[in-house]
Amino acid sequence: MRTELQKIEGEFTQRAATESDNDAKLHALARARFAEGGFGPQWNYHSMVFLKRQVISRILYQDMLYRQILDVPGVICEFGVHWGATMSLLVNLRGMYEPFNHSRRIVGFDTFSGFVDVDAKDGGFSNAGDYSTSQGYEAQLAELLSLHESFSPIPQIQKYELVKGDVSATLPDWLEKNPQAVVSMAIFDMDVFKPTRDALELVLPRLTRGSLLVFDELNCPHFPGETRALDEIVGLGNLRLRRFPHQPYCAWAVWGE
Ligand SMILES: C[S@@+](CC[C@H](N)C(=O)[O-])C[C@H]1O[C@@H](n2cnc3c(N)ncnc32)[C@H](O)[C@@H]1O
Structure with missing residues (x-):
């Protein structure tokens, strides 16, 4: 059925x-x-x-992505953290693949209260407040991420950061406070148009050739805004987008390729 x-x-x-x-x-x-x-x-x-097959697929996907940035310097930015599944995974992958690279900070941006702006370009499926977490969840997530870091070398240096708020407002401030930050991988998983467009536009000058741009809802009929943001800021024809067999709507590209 x-x-x-x-x-x-x-x-x-x-x-x-x-x-x-x-x-x-x-x-x-x-x-x-x-x-x-x-x-x-x-x-x-x-x-x-x-663990279900779908979740194991996700782990394999993130592993494939992570292995591609091992020789690219810079931080990882995840735009859209939700309950922190991907961030936890990234913290653990760092512990496995580059335990001594304490410059690989993993920075997660989220309102933790769900979608803020829903645009006409989002196709009418999404509403403000979708994908919210429970009140104060970011404090629990910080504790979880610290625990995950504790199982790998150099736990005394905190290598993750959670930036709470609308990314359209928080990212300019974060970039200004971190003028040294090169972005080795930018993961766009906010699903909707406006924050994706704003974050993409702001982060492009911090990429280097070889950085990964990762999209979680590309070519996705119920979240058209993410593709439209990419098209508006970069142009779909200006990237060599790739996909992974187990993830229907995920796509990624190597910047400068
Ligand atoms: C699909 S979830 C992210 C899932 C997560 N990446 C994972 O792998 O589990 C989308 C997230 O984007 C966040 N989000 C949407 N619009 C945002 C905005 N304007 N600023 C910051 N975060 C936003 C939502 O709060 C939500 O947690």
């Missing part, structure tokens, strides 16, 4: 009913296991039993 695009708790999904049912069963099993005490001292490792 076909399932229409739907929004659940402010997040879009195109899951089939069977997938939603099975996802709910997995969630119930996870809650039950943790309510019964979890898995013992290796709980984190054993928690892998709950």
Whole structure:
């Protein structure tokens, strides 16, 4: 049976009913296991039993991207952090691939209260407040990211930063305070037009040849604004966009290629 695009708790999904049912069963099993005490001292490792193919695909995708910037200096900027899944992953990938590169700061920009501006170019699916987190979540995320850093070398140097607020307002300020910052990878995952356009325009002068531009909703019918922002600022024909087999709407390009 076909399932229409739907929004659940402010997040879009195109899951089939069977997938939603099975996802709910997995969630119930996870809650039950943790309510019964979890898995013992290796709980984190054993928690892998709950990871779905879709999530494992995401890990493989981020791994593929990260390996491409190993010889490119600079920070990673993620525009659109949400609950911090990608940021946590990036912190851990840094710990694996370049444990001593404490110049690879990972900077996440988010309102933590969801979408701010929804433009006519966003196609009518999105609303202000979609993809919000719970009140004060950024403090919990900071604690989580510090813990992740603690499992890798040089934990005494904090190598992540969370910048709260509308990126159209916070990024100019951040760039001014960080005139040295080269951006080795810019991840655009705010889904909607205006902040994507503003962030892209502001970040371009900080890229070097070899930096990665990464888009999470390219060619995506329910989030047309991200593609339109790229087209407006760079021009679709001016990049060699690539895709990864497991991620339908993700695309990336090497700047200067
Ligand atoms: C799809 S989520 C990001 C998911 C995240 N990258 C991940 O991999 O889990 C989109 C995020 O963009 C953020 N966002 C949207 N518009 C924004 C704006 N104007 N300024 C800052 N963040 C914004 C939302 O708050 C939301 O958390």
